[in-house]
Amino acid sequence: MESLTTPNSILRRQHIQNFSEASQLEPHWGYAYRVVPCTNDPGSCAYLDAVYDAHDVGMLYTGIFWATVLGILLVWGIGRRVFPAREPVDDLLAQLSSNESTPQRPKPSFLSRSFSAVTSSVRHHLLPTAPLKSIFGHTTRLQLVILTVLTAYLSIWSFVGIVYGKWVTPIKGQPADVVNTRTSLGPWADRVGVLAYALTPLSVLFAARESILSAVTGVPYTSFMFLHKWTGYIILAQSLLHTLGWVLIEGWLYKPQPDVWNKWVVQEYAIWGFVALGLLVLLWICSFQWVIKNVTGYEFFRKAHYVMAMVYIGALIGHWEELQCFLVPGIVLWVVDRLARLGRMGMLHCGYQRKVGRWGFSSAEAEAKVWKDERFGDVVRLDFEHHQKAWNIGQHFFLCFTEGSLWQSHPFTPLSLPQTNNVGDVKHSYVFRAKGGETRKIARVLEEKLKEEREGRTTTTNVVLQGPYGENIVEGLTQDVNVLCVAGGTGITYVLPVLLRLVREKVNPNRKTELVWAVKRKQDLEWVEPELEELRRLGAAHGLQIRIFVTADDAVSEVRTTAGDEKKVSEDVDSKSVSAGSDQSQNQRPDVNVAVNEFVGNVAQGSTRVFGSGPPSMITELREAVAQRNSGSKVWKGEERFDVRLVCDDRLEW
Template sequence: MTPPHQLSARMIQNFTGESNLEPHWGYAYRVIPCKNDAGSCAYLDAVYGAHDRGMLYTGIFWATILGILLVWGLVRRLGGAADGGNASKYELPLEKQNLLTGEAMTKPREVSRLTRMGRAVGATTRRYLLSSKGVWKGVFGQVTRLQVLILLILVGYLTIWSFVGIVYAKWITPVKGQPEHVKNTRTSLGPWADRVGVLAYALTPLSVLLASRESILSLITGVPYTSFMFLHRWTGHIILVQSILHTIGWVIVEARLYRPQPDVWEAFIAQPYARWGVVALVLLVLLWVGTFQWTIRRTGYEFFRKAHYVLAMVYIGAVIGHWKELQCFLVPGLVLWFVDRAARMVRTAMLHYGYIPSQGRVGFAAAQAEMKLWKDEKHGDLVRLDFEHPQKAWKVGQHFFLCFTEGSIWQSHPFTPLSWPVEDGKGTVRHSYILRAKGGETKKLAKLVQDKLAGALSGKAAPTTPVILQGPYGESIAEGVTPDVNVLCIAGGTGITYVLPLLIDLLRDRNMNPGRKVELVWAIKRSEDVEWVEPEMEELRRLGAAHGLSIRICVTDENGAKAAPQATCCGGESSQEDDDDIKRAPRTSALRESSSERGRPDVTAVVKDFVEGVAQGSTRVFASGPPSMITELRNVVSKCNSGSKVWKGEDRFDVRLVCDDRLEW
């Protein structure tokens, strides 16, 4: 029987006409019976035994991941059904509300002990794992303890599978055709190096899954795809470490432990699979270096993204060339990547392909967005885009990727719509976006608006630009916000787009509990920045007047001057409030809008006072802003949670934070 080409990696085996080849999944065939010396046969037993157990362990590894996803998906579906069934118990009918005082005459019904226990466990988990205190930000970035804990569990799990099931021993064996004193030293280093290499292969499809925008993981878990980027990056780090250890192990074996040298090393490195291994490692190192922030800053994000795609695909091809018997892990990674790209194209086509009235034909047409510009040389110009597009309404909190074709058709960037998603009678939905022009495509767009305004013959018509949409992506942030849940929204600058649609959506609910507490805190650079979202703010004021919405606007940089705080009331008299109003618990009987002194709001005091002022129900904090603000919010929200108090019925200590993860890219 002619031995397959893969036997070249195990040339110590003795092939004779009477030999049989024993297949081993993902590895070289083994010759049986073994006719080498006793030491070599024992070594081969250890090698093939370690590999077979390693393949079993990778199966257990993936079975664990799939099992977790299955349980998570089932719990999410069953939990969603349960929430939907119980939501009505918190909705107080209008006839049972005191319309004069705005206070509920009845209290929410008591929840079951099982539900209360679940909330208490959730509050306890958030208290200890939501915070980022103790996390080494220089290594992990702006992440929570929970994210680091998941990473440590993954690393620990892989470490266990890297070492178990291997026979640790040393065998001194003769070398055929060499003097008796020339001996090979065979150790468990080779089987261990193979094990970590197999695990690196097994992690490849997981890395692709974690990076997919059209995320299967998000579909199952409900977690936004952006939340998986932390694990994607660290999975890449783990694969690199495993690959380096695999390479070092076999270099020591082939260049040091085997004899005679340098003949053994030269014969080894001349083999195609060894050379492909070197190529794969070089590509992996380039991928890793390309992810550094200083590399991205110097080359540009778009170059990084496209280079990352190309290098990743070539790397997968190289590792297939290195050891194609394990392509069962690599081909799925390629398939997942191409499915993700194809799904993105399908999304775009579904949004833009249709009947074009102006041309009287069916085809692909970009949306024409009206543009407005606010000049701000210090902080960056602000551009607002408004257009209507035929499509179904998206969910509150979802975002789109926008491509500005007059700048580049090869780039798209994520933006959250400012507008409340609702279809009009014609089947179209209004899109509104605001974006800060700091560099790249947004800077080009601001320059484009300025040029069009300067070149316009008449100032009556607003300049327009074609926009191609892709999306929507993400999950609804309004899901599960029942009428008894108190809502605090905190936004910094353009982060107002994340929370405004949510507030409008909540305030339009006629069954809203009048005892609910709702507040908006918005930090802006200049007082005139309110003009960005003036139509939406007017709608918010109108709706909030009947629900006791509190609006606080904090001006952080008024050309170095201290901005005087002001307050206006809807349906009531005006009143002056002191400079540290942002630190006091708000009233819920009227709509108030104020500007605080120069500087960022004390979000720690805002959250604590809000929770302390809650009469009943749990609290959700929705936030969008700079990473430093999100980190501070995570720390204070974690402290506000108390599982023991929730178990005793004090639901206000059940506090959850929902933030715009895209800002942490």
């Protein structure tokens, strides 16, 4: 209990309780103090009992909600370390069972076979793209299931633990027929409001690039963006329901009107509530792809999103500061994320600069090559060396072009194999298509420099790096795992490092490896010509098969080649041309489903991992194809080739 010296700033909802007749104030975490004993009429006192009990229970439920989230993360984090992605016991047995350079893998253990069968079954059902793509986008069924579970969980906590009833109470100084109608709408509206506050730090966690969730789960931060978006939608729905509930109460159920409404709507906490809701609606509108594409642009949306989100949290504190226990952590997480990003950039670019012989900050000078393409967008390749620790295959960097805008950066996956040379430098190579925005701007800058220099197709530009981000996509990729890489256009940068690593490993004649790559033009092969030549040269011993589809030239064509062939790939494309009027022209790019089926069908032993990168339509087909080839029952019977795992550049690993 508290004395009556409690500051007036915490005495909310004074229109319900009579503080002038109070003998004591009872504190309630996250809510207004309660006057005890209740000096109102019996109906109002019963209503206040329901309100405060519902709030106290609701705060308990938010604790249970966060305990559940943290418990899941704890179990997940421990599980990743106790049961890593690879199968260490079986791998060790394989090494001990034979002294050959390519040991035969023993029969999987009961535990390993059980785990593989279960995960294969889960992929079969949950890997395909979710229905209603117009609403949920190109996400998987798994993401939709997680969202459904979260929504159902929150819905339960929104309704349980509330006394439902109706209390009609008299009003002092008013006729007998002018009464207040108090219902359970009040405590219910408060409950969904509290849950909206409780979800705020989770939404910030989902959006963080320096992700605590990724560090614990191993899932890349980009995979949480879908949940960040839809958690925001849930918060918006909760906020609308909370506001609607109290608008109905203050503007209709309480009497006399409009006196009650006019007194309530000008209170500071109510004004801040409407400001917060307005900002939330604006955030929602600005998140539509149509608005981003045609009105704001992505960079403006991103910067405005940060600003509006922080102002929104500030407005929430102004609305109900007693619940800032949920809001301050959200602000702290956001600030830590921003500082960590700056820290990463500083670690990459601050230090002793050998080329200039001084300490300080220095950008990386990249050799740039441009391929003009008026139809589909110019393509740029960047090559440079930078002094740093090697990253993991599959990770990406955010690149800022100093000749463009210092306030914009874009994510790119290096196509080069991350290896540190004898002076501590690592080679970076990137290929990207300049369709619009900052990438188109930098392509034009490079084109102008080429015109001025008049020295072929190569010039230089400076870049600032931030990263690396993402997961190690070759973790657990042992020699008995078969590898299929499927790429579309510049998506080749995601899969090339995987293949470059494989062709430099010991040869396993039982492993099947293949690359399927769709490009627009024959000239596109020049983007990665040195890497293709290395694959052809070293991949011969590995039986690496390379299939390249040209989809937009005058002649639709496919080239099938085995690494080690004497012909160059570009020559093979010319020799394998197919007329545009043939049956193949109906499906100009590779049939992903056929490619996956043929590959898995020809696997001799071991499981399969499919690496994919390309347009959303290709990834959607690839998910469907991989899902169909997974079969838990067949894996349980020992047919490991039906344990097919997909790793694609939407950063959601299966």
